[in-house]
Amino acid sequence: MREKISDKITLMLTEQGFTYCNWLFIDDDVRAVFETGIDENGLQGVAPETVELVINSHHHVDHMRGNGLFSNAQIMIHELETEIIKDEQKSRLCNSLDQWIELMPGLDTASANRELGLELSPACPSPFNSERTVLPLKDGQILDFGTVKAEVLHTPGHSAGHCCFWFPEEDFLFSSDICLTKAGPWYGEHLSDPAEMMRSIDRIIDLKPSRMVSSHIHEVIEDPIPCLLEFKQRIEKREERIYRYLVQSPSDIHALAEAKLIYRAHPTSFVVFWEKLMLLKHIERLEEQGRVKRSDGIYYGI
Ligand SMILES: [Zn+2]
Ligand SMILES: [Zn+2]
Numbered sequence: 001m002r003e004k005i006s007d008k009i010t011l012m013l014t015e016q017g018f019t020y021c022n023w024l025f026i027d028d029d030v031r032a033v034f035e036t037g038i039d040e041n042g043l044q045g046v047a048p049e050t051v052e053l054v055i056n057s058h059h060h061v062d063h064m065r066g067n068g069l070f071s072n073a074q075i076m077i078h079e080l081e082t083e084i085i086k087d088e089q090k091s092r093l094c095n096s097l098d099q100w101i102e103l104m105p106g107l108d109t110a111s112a113n114r115e116l117g118l119e120l121s122p123a124c125p126s127p128f129n130s131e132r133t134v135l136p137l138k139d140g141q142i143l144d145f146g147t148v149k150a151e152v153l154h155t156p157g158h159s160a161g162h163c164c165f166w167f168p169e170e171d172f173l174f175s176s177d178i179c180l181t182k183a184g185p186w187y188g189e190h191l192s193d194p195a196e197m198m199r200s201i202d203r204i205i206d207l208k209p210s211r212m213v214s215s216h217i218h219e220v221i222e223d224p225i226p227c228l229l230e231f232k233q234r235i236e237k238r239e240e241r242i243y244r245y246l247v248q249s250p251s252d253i254h255a256l257a258e259a260k261l262i263y264r265a266h267p268t269s270f271v272v273f274w275e276k277l278m279l280l281k282h283i284e285r286l287e288e289q290g291r292v293k294r295s296d297g298i299y300y301g302i
Contacts (some may be wrong), residue, residue, distance in 0.1 A: 029146025036066030068125030078161030079136030157197025246301030
């Protein structure tokens with residue numbers, strides 16, 4: 001499904017959702033795409049060999065899985081993540097998969113990947129390519145495509161190098177994985193940080209965009225400020241739920257995950273893994289605040 005944002009900007013909405021994403025096609029003096037999480041509907045008429053620039057909002061596979069299709073394009077991503085998207089091993093580590101054995105004993109990641117739909121299609125060239133030049137993006141950088149201009153907003157929290165993109169002429173924000181879906185926000189990897197996520201949401205609220213779309217919602221939102229405020233509050237609400245639960249029921253990380261305080265349902269192993277990773281982020285903050293203590297692997301709310 002396509003939606004015109006302006007004469008030269010087309011939004012391609014994914015119909016399959018995660019593990020694919022929405023992407024933007026810029027048909028200007030410089031032809032560019034933002035994100036390549038292109039689903040089975042394919043390129044929808046965009047000839048990949050004519051695209052000169054691919055801009056990834058961050059390193060997650062659902063946003064860059066189609067990079068290999070754009071063989072003539074320069075790739076750009078925030079300077080903290082240029083090396084990660086060249087190397088599958090670095091990407092796995094960055095995604096906290098080194099914690100899988102401890103947090104998900106007895107389960108293997110290959111079957112979990114299949115269950116989630118993260119496996120890459122053999123028909124699509126691998127996005128991980130150590131030979132490919134990847135250019136760094138910086139906060140405040142203006143990407144000039146001719147008529148269309150976009151400002152890079154470094155908005156960490158989801159990942160260290162996560163960026164949103166602001167199109168001032170069009171009064172339009174592409175908010176990437178400040179996703180506004182029911183399941184978000186997500187801050188489960190080593191360099192994720194819920195406090196940074198809250199600051200990043202505040203930053204895009206301050207922009208007061210009239211129109212906004214993320215990588216994973218199915219419509220352009222007009223006047224998104226109330227949605228953004230509610231999205232940010234979920235982080236504080238999760239933390240209070242976790243604290244109250246640990247006061248009532250001291251638990252280890254596995255029992256705490258079973259209480260489903262972050263995700264209401266656990267349809268896949270990855271969701272359980274993410275629940276645990278994000279619980280640990282909150283527990284770290286609660287320990288710093290002196291509200292949770294750990295003894296023999298059990299967390300106590302005090
Ligand atoms: Zn992501
Ligand atoms: Zn995503």
